[in-house]
Amino acid sequence: MTDGNNTNGPLSGLKVVEFDGLGPTPFSAMQLADMGANVIRIARKTGTQAANQFTDVVIRNRSYIELDLKDDKDIEIAKKIISNADILIEGFRPGVMERLGLGPDEMLLANKKLVYGRMTGWGQKGPLSRTAGHDINYISISGALHAIGTKDTPIAPLNLLGDFAAGSMYLVFGILCAVLHSKQTGQGQVVDGSIVDGTANLMAMMYSMFNFNQWEDRRDINLLDGGAPFYTTYGTSDDRHISVGAIEDKFYLEFITKLELNLDDLPNRMDKSNWPKLKDTFQAIIKSKPMREWEKIYSGTDACVAPVLNFEEAFVDPHNKYRGIFPEAFNIIQPKPAPDLSITPAPKITDKHKIKLTENELFNQWDIK
Numbered sequence: 001m002t003d004g005n006n007t008n009g010p011l012s013g014l015k016v017v018e019f020d021g022l023g024p025t026p027f028s029a030m031q032l033a034d035m036g037a038n039v040i041r042i043a044r045k046t047g048t049q050a051a052n053q054f055t056d057v058v059i060r061n062r063s064y065i066e067l068d069l070k071d072d073k074d075i076e077i078a079k080k081i082i083s084n085a086d087i088l089i090e091g092f093r094p095g096v097m098e099r100l101g102l103g104p105d106e107m108l109l110a111n112k113k114l115v116y117g118r119m120t121g122w123g124q125k126g127p128l129s130r131t132a133g134h135d136i137n138y139i140s141i142s143g144a145l146h147a148i149g150t151k152d153t154p155i156a157p158l159n160l161l162g163d164f165a166a167g168s169m170y171l172v173f174g175i176l177c178a179v180l181h182s183k184q185t186g187q188g189q190v191v192d193g194s195i196v197d198g199t200a201n202l203m204a205m206m207y208s209m210f211n212f213n214q215w216e217d218r219r220d221i222n223l224l225d226g227g228a229p230f231y232t233t234y235g236t237s238d239d240r241h242i243s244v245g246a247i248e249d250k251f252y253l254e255f256i257t258k259l260e261l262n263l264d265d266l267p268n269r270m271d272k273s274n275w276p277k278l279k280d281t282f283q284a285i286i287k288s289k290p291m292r293e294w295e296k297i298y299s300g301t302d303a304c305v306a307p308v309l310n311f312e313e314a315f316v317d318p319h320n321k322y323r324g325i326f327p328e329a330f331n332i333i334q335p336k337p338a339p340d341l342s343i344t345p346a347p348k349i350t351d352k353h354k355i356k357l358t359e360n361e362l363f364n365q366w367d368i369k
Helices: 024-034 072-083 104-110 135-141 159-183 193-200 204-211 249-258 273-285 291-298 311-316 318-322 359-365
Strands: 015-019 037-045 063-067 085-091 115-120 187-194 231-236 239-246 305-307
Touching: 015 024, 015 072, 024 085, 024 115, 024 159, 037 072, 037 231, 063 072, 063 291, 072 104, 072 359, 085 187, 085 231, 085 305, 104 115, 104 187, 135 193, 159 187, 159 193, 159 359, 231 273, 239 291, 305 311, 311 318
Parallel strands: 015 037, 015 085, 037 063, 085 115, 115 187
Antiparallel strands: 231 239, 239 305
16 A cells, blocks of 8 residues: 555544444445544444454444434434534435434434435335345346346346445445535535445446447346356366456457467357357367466466456465455454555554444544533
């Protein structure tokens, strides 16, 4: 990481209230905390968070206070905290915060500059807004899941696409847009983070290609969905895989040259009718050697070939180690904050998530009277 003039992070000084939740909600708060925001997590008094609170990477870099949101006294404490915050993040179903007396109408009256971030799958309004769901359901109705998988079956891409990319990162983007507006005008607002909305937005390029008849509305037949023989994965002799992304002509030429193939002997790669034959040809050759041997063969080339690493291999990969992508903090190997900033880099990962604050301790930290 480049040395900077500010080691507190670019979001230092921002006060954030996070209501304990799952998936995209704590991940959003982690992004802000990683960049130096002062985040306090309001955890349930039931103790349900205790089992993994000391090892959960996603709740790093912020301390917590336990409140019973069914207790009137604790609700008043929550209101005081929110009234002194710049940002609130919650991931309850629509209407829950309102029933607790902590909804945006009431809280924005108490704190006009507050940015009120709401994370749901379906969004705050709409026919499905109060319906249960998970990542796989949200990416289904956006059209994204239909486009991912094998010819016969859609395959869920972990919950990276919905929960974290379309959910958390879009919520954080919206929050920071709203914070900029709040700092300029003193006017807070609600950020309605919807995973369905975010997923559809992530699909912008594919929908554009579809509109211009450059994308077929089925799987494993398109340029970027694994259908192309030069943009897919291939099995190796040791039952591992390499990824190939040789889209451009010069990259494709390097790819096939290392396979000891001649371009003139191969059918036109841009004719989809030739894709099955090309895949079979490439697979037969690649299956003859183990993954690490192919890694060596393609090392230093522009063929756009990489080994498909497992978790433990990713931790020690030379490129990843050079960039410090997987540091060890509180005895756990975990991904570093991203991206790198040259002047205001993210502060070091801490184990603040182990620190339970009392009401008085938090009020003193935040200068709440």
